[in-house]
Amino acid sequence: MFSAQTYDVAIVGGGMVGLATAIGLAMADLRVVVIDAGETQTLSGEARLRVSAINKASERLLNYLGAWQYLDESRAAPYSKMAVWDKDSLGKIGFDADSMSESHLGSIIENDNICQALAKRAGEFSNINHIENQRLANIAFGERESWLSLENGDNLSAALVIGADGANSWVRSQCNIPLTFWDYGHHAVVATIRTEIPHGDTARQVFLNSGPLAFLPLFETNLCSIVWSLPPEQAKALQNGETQAFERQLTAAFDGRLGYCHLASELQAFPLKMRYARHFARHRLVLSGDAAHTIHPLAGQGVNLGFLDAGAIIETITELHAKGKDIGDYAHLRSLERWRKADALEMIAAMEGFKRLFDGSNPIKKAVRDIGLNLVDNLSPVKTLFMQQAMGNKGKLPTPCQPQ
CATH class of the missing domain: 3.50.50.60 (FAD/NAD(P)-binding domain)
Known part of the structure; x- marks a missing residue:
């Protein structure tokens, strides 16, 4: 110095x-x-x-x-695949690093x-x-x-x-x-989630009627970071509700893609x-x-x-x-x-x-x-x-x- x-x-x-x-x-x-x-x-x-x-x-x-x-x-956590889909519909898209001759698409x-x-x-x-x-x-x-x-x-x-x-x-x-500036009218709920099924180095996002939900793979095979965009009252209800109720709602919202989702951290929410x-x-x-x-x-x-x-x-x-x-x-x-x-x-x-x-x-x-x-x-x-x-x-x- x-x-x-x-x-x-x-x-x-x-x-x-x-x-x-x-x-x-x-x-x-x-x-x-x-x-x-x-x-x-x-x-x-x-x-x-x-x-x-x-x-x-x-x-x-x-x-x-x-x-x-x-x-x-x-x-x-380098991720090599991405999966995006629309809830309750046939719309989906997937990306794979191999198909683009890349070792990975990005890192969480x-x-x-x-x-x-x-x-x-x-x-x-x-x-x-x-x-x-x-x-x-x-x-x-x-x-x-x-x-x-x-x-x-x-x-x-x-x-x-x-x-x-x-x-x-x-x-x-x-x-x-x-x-x-404008308010998006949503809060981002963030948490660390332990999943029943390994994430497979895949970043996933589902579009729900209430807003997008992303599961980002972390450095352990069954650990993900979530970002769930929700109307403020729904975000507050999840924060104030019981852990098991949140886990059930999250698992259902994500179509059970990674099995049952266990909350592995506190829940935080911030306005978008x-x-x-x-x-x-x-x-x-x-x-x-x-x-x-x-x-x-x-x-x-x-x-x-x-x-x-x-x-x-x-x-x-x-x-x-x-x-x-x-x-x-x-x-x-x-x-x-x-x-x-x-x-x-x-x-x-x-x-x-x-x-x-x-x-x-x-x-x-x-x-x-x-x-x-x-x-x-x-x-x-x-x-x-x-x-x-x-x-x-x-x-x-x-x-x-x-x-x-």
Whole structure:
């Protein structure tokens, strides 16, 4: 660690996106400070409730950063198959890594496992100062630099501030950046489930009239993480009800695909909202990850979109720095902002379209769903395109996220 209080980049938020961005910028010889309101959790014991479906683009980024090697791979779960179906109908689609000459389609990894790996890698850089258990008290922006005051009284300055402090971003709020948002009218119920039948390294999702239910394979053969999107009153009833009643409802909702489902953790529920910041960048400021956008979890793309933000910031700021340009000048950040806003809008629109199509039991929509799923399942070129998109192999990828 170094003691200087002047940095090239100050990153507010020490989660997955913030730490990934810090490492990438440090690799370009920039001086970086990460201001983390919490601290990195040591991973042990039972499976953590918060997990992410890491696609190939995110995996490539973590390898590029040198962080993948620090993952506890005994707790990571690569999945080689995906199965999606519509409840009480014939509509279904399946994906298999073998058919695409891939070893796996993605990996289900606990968020704390990823953060722990990134923190270990960040600790190898003398030009990263990771300040934990500390919050910002004030932030101000000048023509040539920005100033940050911590709650402990320390003062810092940086050419660029990156707000990566989550969906309820303090930085976004403090900078009075307007937010477009809507409530999806659902809560996500998350839990760890022990199943009677092994998951077979398969990610599964069923579309119910009430909302999608996903079973994500974890690092034990009979252990899955679920994300069940439900109206708030139903989510609350499940939380407050008896364990056996929940298990019976879950097993029935999932068509008994994995046998009887046993609850192996507490039940948590949180409201689902779409958020989209009106500005992703301003003079000396960039918003990233959930601070800039949040989307419906039905395709598991939230963290992958955040890692694409990190990759794009790394690519853009590295190029500006190499050319000797001011990395915080908004004139130099506009192209980055347009790039990330376009990607986020495309994903938000796609998720909203999926949600509307698969919402409810309208017979016309149900017929369209059945035809659409089966059509895609039987048309190899279209199916391949869908899968490449899900794996993060399509679109304008930042350099650190591209296939080597």
